[in-house]
Amino acid sequence: MVTLLLGIHNHQPVGNFGDVLEKAYRLSYRPFLDVLERHPAIALSLHCSGILYEWLEAAHPDYLDRLAALARQGRLELLGGGFYEPIIAALPEKDQQGQIARMRGYLKRRFQVDAKGFWLAERVWEPQLPKILAKAGAEYTIVDDTHFLAVGFAEAELQGHFLTESEGQAIRVFPISQRLRYLMPYADPRQVIDHLRAAGEAAKGRDVALVMADDGEKFGLWPRTHELVYERGWLDRFFTLCAENAAWLKTATFSRQLTERPPLGWAYLPTTSYSELSEWALRADPSRELSRVLHQSTADTRRFIRGGYFRNFLTKYPEANRLYRKMLRVSGRVHALEPRGRRKASPQLDAALGYLWKGQCNCAYWHGVFGGLYLPHLRHAIYENLLRAEVEVERSRPASAGPLAPFAVEQEDWDGDGVPEVLVESPKANWYLTRKGGGLWEWDVKARAVNLGGVVSRRLEAYHEKLRAAAAGEGSAAASIHDAARAKQPGLDKELFYDWHGRMSLLDHFLHPDTRRETFASTQYGEQGDFVLEEYRLTPPKRDDGDLVLAFEREGTVWAHSRAVPVLVRKDVRLLAGGGWRCDYAVENRGQDAAELWFGAEVALALSTPAVCPPGEETGVALKTLRDDNLGLSVRLRMDGPLDLWSFPLYTISQSEEGFERTYQGSVLLLHRRLSLAAGSAARFTVAAEAEIFSAEQPAQKSSRAALGSSSPTG
Structure with missing residues (x-):
């Protein structure tokens, strides 16, 4: 028997525009659920980020009711994760546990679900994660097969789940098939079924389980996928074929698979993520060199070739590093408010934690095929929430402590460059200055929770070579969204400064x-x-x-x-x-x-x-x-x-x-x-x-996509 484990991950970044979320719902989230409900034989697992859950509660609570019904039927498993989609391994410990607990608590209250699975944002794995996840109550997570291949597993061995541990704290790990991830939904549904059948035949009577877990937006929101998946019926046809081949093929949730099949063994995984991110995390020249080496390698050796990993973005983009250091600074200040003994947490602490955790949403801290760091409205939203968390900390100051000092000054190597920076904070503003050039890189206006210094520099990216080649009429058609070289307006190659x-x-x-x-x-x-x-x-x-x-x-x-x-x-x-x-x-x-x-x-x-x-x-x-x-x-x-x-x-x-x-x-x-x-x-x-x-008589206009200079639908 072949078991197909489908995992769908729906997410929109903190700070994304309401019309973008509505578009994603209309083109992807709702139609996917419509099709799933029509196929009672299909079971799968779903993760929605907390940002999306909060938006759906306000905009489409009926969608959540439909999820609850499928969960009660056992056809849908809801996965946990960090509530505001952070990179868990990069957070302070208290925020790791707090973000996970907030998601588990929400799923319990809204759906009466005790989430056993954990969606790992961007599948960023670091070896200490088993202890972190086990402590938070997670029993398993899902990562890419590249994590396993890099340490010597063969693709044919990755047909189930494995045990891994940190300091004796164990969890289960499922490997995602890159082949399935690239086939669905771009290949004909029969080709996907043929791939699954071939895996079953090669197993010679053994039960195998294969995983396809990926972004839900690829089923409708990504370019040209709505027509493919729904108007041309790809998803309907695929689910129908799954049911028609029930003699040897079934779908299941991850938790069901854990109860029905034992682990295949132990696996200790390296610090990595999916293969594309390992290229994106490198600076332009090394990224191009890695791409060249990968294209020249054979299938047998390619799995051992790796590039960067997520934390490389903090060196590739100094702006991301400053944002990350800001987050760490705010986290320390917020958690300093936590009560000791049996005292209850203050409303200011609850509010500050909410803002802090929103400010940990990963999307604005990096850049790959989506806009990410380059989208100013996403960066603005992270700064806005971190600044609002700071304001809540200041509001929590007891009256007995007297008013805030006019200026608080710290000189420390804040960004880790070996040279002390000067951080000055006041009730109305923050100013962060560097001795290198004597520059002012952060100017926070607290009344508007905005960093007026939060610009991003223009820098060489490896994919700029594709733009120049496309402008010159060179190159070939893109194989996937990761290889696209389309330009949204002409002449962009002339603006590469x-x-x-x-x-x-x-x-x-x-x-x-x-x-x-x-x-x-x-x-x-x-x-x-x-x-x-x-x-x-x-x-x-x-x-x-x-x-x-x-x-x-x-x-x-x-x-x-x-x-x-x-x-x-x-x-x-x-x-x-x-x-x-x-x-x-x-x-x-x-x-x-x-x-x-x-x-x-x-x-x-x-x-x-x-x-x-x-x-x-x-x-x-x-x-x-x-x-x-x-x-x-x-x-x-x-x-x-x-x-x-x-x-x-x-x-x-x-x-x-x-x-x-x-x-x-x-x-x-x-x-x-x-x-x-x-x-x-x-x-x-x-x-x-x-x-x-502006005064009350001069209200600020609401931001719009056009006003903030971006038309990218997702982070």
């Missing part, structure tokens, strides 16, 4: 005399100084007239007319009690001769739409106001100089399931001035920024 430094505010540029706004925006200009990437000295922060002043200073070199000019840049960054900042600059020529220099201070803002800051050039600017209706605030830039201004939108070209797309990440403003400095003289000027929150 790459930033040589992280985009943040208060970076100090010295421009070549031939620089134009267009060349600066496309990074095709001459940077004459060595200040952007190098470390600044920082004197101890000091209070001044109610504000906090951080004095950054660096003596470096600027190339001017073929000679090296020693230049001292001093900038006193004044963090304002009202939540804004001001930077007082002094640029001093420390050479023996006069020098002609062109200085520019960069400001990078994570605005919601390029319309807030249209591209252009202005001269003699003293005030620039950027009103963002979607964020509910205006950013006011004041220049005491005045200064000239260049502004341009920052677009990334990234891969999505619908093809390559251009996504707005924020706007860059360069406040610049040409300087004629005699030996030993200095130029002084000021750049200041404040965020003005």
